[in-house]
Each structure stands twice: as structure tokens, then as C-alpha cells.
Amino acid sequence: MILQTDHLEKRYGKITAVNNLSISIPRKSVFGLLGPNGSGKTTTLGMILDVIEKSEGSFTWNIGEKGNERKKIGAILESPNFYPYLSAVENLKLVCKIKEVSYDLIDPILKQVGLFDRKEDAFKTYSLGMKQRLAIASALLSDPEVLILDEPTNGLDPKGIVEIREIIREIAEEGRTIILASHLLDEVQKVCTHFCVLNKGNLIYSGVVEELSKEKNRFQLRAENSDLLKLALENSNQISEWSEEELFFSVLIKKDSSIEVLMQELSSKNIFVNHLSQKTFNLEKKFIEILDQQL
Numbered sequence: 001m002i003l004q005t006d007h008l009e010k011r012y013g014k015i016t017a018v019n020n021l022s023i024s025i026p027r028k029s030v031f032g033l034l035g036p037n038g039s040g041k042t043t044t045l046g047m048i049l050d051v052i053e054k055s056e057g058s059f060t061w062n063i064g065e066k067g068n069e070r071k072k073i074g075a076i077l078e079s080p081n082f083y084p085y086l087s088a089v090e091n092l093k094l095v096c097k098i099k100e101v102s103y104d105l106i107d108p109i110l111k112q113v114g115l116f117d118r119k120e121d122a123f124k125t126y127s128l129g130m131k132q133r134l135a136i137a138s139a140l141l142s143d144p145e146v147l148i149l150d151e152p153t154n155g156l157d158p159k160g161i162v163e164i165r166e167i168i169r170e171i172a173e174e175g176r177t178i179i180l181a182s183h184l185l186d187e188v189q190k191v192c193t194h195f196c197v198l199n200k201g202n203l204i205y206s207g208v209v210e211e212l213s214k215e216k217n218r219f220q221l222r223a224e225n226s227d228l229l230k231l232a233l234e235n236s237n238q239i240s241e242w243s244e245e246e247l248f249f250s251v252l253i254k255k256d257s258s259i260e261v262l263m264q265e266l267s268s269k270n271i272f273v274n275h276l277s278q279k280t281f282n283l284e285k286k287f288i289e290i291l292d293q294q295l
């Protein structure tokens with residue numbers, strides 16, 4: 001685990017922004033902190049970055065040398081602050097000076113975030129998505145082991161959102177751990193490997209995205225001769241539910257059976273499946289269920 005929080009708490013007078021939060025963030029994961037507005041996401045990120053003072057509890061970073069952890073963490077918490085009349089390169093040079101790193105890093109990082117072609121243009125001429133990408137570039141300059149992002153795609157159009165997601169995935173592939181806050185389920189489902197759900201400061205769920213994203217026993221299949229397939233499904237003991245959809249049959253495999261057994265059964269009847277896919281599960285439904293359980 002790269003980060004462990006232990007009963008972390010933040011109170012603002014009567015408001016408990018984060019309550020009794022114990023989470024573990026695996027190294028090299030893309031960890032999503034998911035929750036509606038006001039659920040305590042930004043406050044949590046602020047505490048683990050030491051920019052918001054915690055009221056109670058503790059957290060431990062498992063990186064770098066003791067007392068030096070902060071240097072290994074890159075973060076974008078608020079809308080990025082750059083000098084409007086300076087170009088991307090000039091702005092990043094200033095960041096390099098502050099962080100005491102070489103200017104040589106600037107070009108490769110600008111390429112990575114897709115700003116290389118616009119690097120001489122003034123920051124004020126940048127679109128919101130470009131500003132966000134420059135902020136990510138700036139955070140990458142210190143070669144962080146952990147990158148923390150608060151609502152990285154807020155306000156971006158669909159194309160901008162896809163671009164940021166691709167950059168996040170690439171950064172994760174470099175072996176960095178990413179912690180991001182989002183109120184968008186879709187975003188968490190698309191980029192995160194692990195996630196937790198906060199509601200009114202309380203941890204109400206934590207898990208692995210992939211396990212949620214696939215409802216293990218539901219499959220879609222198709223065969224050349226769909227009448228034969230239909231008949232076989234009607235008579236099969238391996239499935240508890242089936243339905244005919246436009247292009248496929250959708251089946252739910254019984255708990256004590258498996259897709260392999262069904263395939264064997266079909267092929268013994270000379271029915272050869274030419275399309276098989278596991279149905280993706282809608283995290284949104286699950287998320288709403290989770291929130292409903294809390295009411």
C-alpha cells in the first residue's frame with residue numbers, strides 16, 4: 001500500500017467534512033475517490049497533502065524517505081495558476097526553478113500532454129483543456145511517484161475529457177500511483193482500478209472497479225442458427241435466465257454451472273457460438289443502490 005489512512009477526520013465546527021476514514025491505496029493503482037458534492041473528497045485530498053489540517057486520526061505514505069514524502073507527490077487541487085502572458089515553456093521554466101529540476105524535462109513532458117505544438121503560445125490563449133494539461137505537465141516535472149488530481153475533467157467538453165483520460169492512463173502505465181477525486185461514476189469506471197465511495201464524509205464502499213464492472217455470470221452470445229440456439233437455451237439446465245435481444249441472446253449462468261459447461265453443451269448439439277461476450281455491468285446502478293442504502 002502506498003497510502004494508508006487510519007480513522008482520518010476533519011471537522012469544521014459542527015460540520016464533519018470527513019468522518020473516521022480508513023482507506024488503503026495500493027501502489028500503482030488509479031484510485032478514485034467517488035462521491036457527490038460535499039461528500040468530503042477535496043477535504044480528504046487536502047489532508048493527505050498536508051494542506052488541510054486533520055482533526056483526528058492519521059495517515060502514512062509509503063514513499064521516498066521519511067519526512068521527504070511530499071517531494072514525491074504531484075498534485076493539482078485547484079484550477080491551475082500560471083502567468084497569463086507567459087508561454088507554456090516560460091511558465092514551466094519557473095516551475096523547474098522552484099522545484100530545482102532541469103529544463104530538459106520540459107519538452108518531453110509537453111509532448112506527453114499534447115501541448116508541444118502550442119508551447120510558445122501565451123497561457124491566456126489556452127483552452128480550459130489545455131490549461132488542465134499544462135497543470136498536469138507542471139505536476140509531472142518533479143517526477144512524482146504519486147499524482148493527485150481533484151476533478152481533473154471538470155468543465156471539459158467530451159473531446160477534452162477523453163484527452164485527459166488518455167493522459168491519466170499513460171501516466172499510470174509509467175508506474176505512478178494516481179489518486180483522483182470525481183463525482184462522475186463514468187469517469188471512475190473508465191480510468192480507475194480501485195475506488196471508494198464517500199457520502200457525507202463517511203466511507204460507504206470500497207472495492208476494485210473491474211469486479212464491479214462485470215457482472216460475472218451474464219453473457220451475450222450468438223450462433224449462425226439462432227433457432228437451434230434458442231431451442232437449446234430453452235432446454236438448458238446451465239442457465240437461470242435468458243432473453244432474446246436484437247442481435248444476441250443474453251443468458252445468466254447458474255451459480256453452480258459455468259460458461260464452459262454451457263459451451264460444451266451447445267457444441268455437443270452441433271451449435272457453434274460465433275460471438276460470446278461478458279455483459280458489462282452498470283456501475284451507476286450499483287452506485288445509486290449504495291447511496292440509497294444509506295438513506
Ligand SMILES: Nc1ncnc2c1ncn2[C@@H]1O[C@H](COP(=O)(O)OP(=O)(O)OP(=O)(O)O)[C@@H](O)[C@H]1O
Pocket residue numbers: 012015016017018035036037038039040041042043044183
Ligand atoms: N473551509 C471550510 N469551512 C467549513 N466547511 C467546509 C470547509 N471546507 C469544506 N467544508 C465542508 O466540508 C464538507 C466537504 O467538503 P468537500 O469540499 O471536501 O467536498 P467535495 O466532496 O470535494 O465536494 P465537491 O464535489 O463539491 O467538490 C462540505 O459540507 C463543505 O461545506
Ligand SMILES: [Mg+2]
Pocket residue numbers: 041042043150181
Ligand atoms: Mg471537491
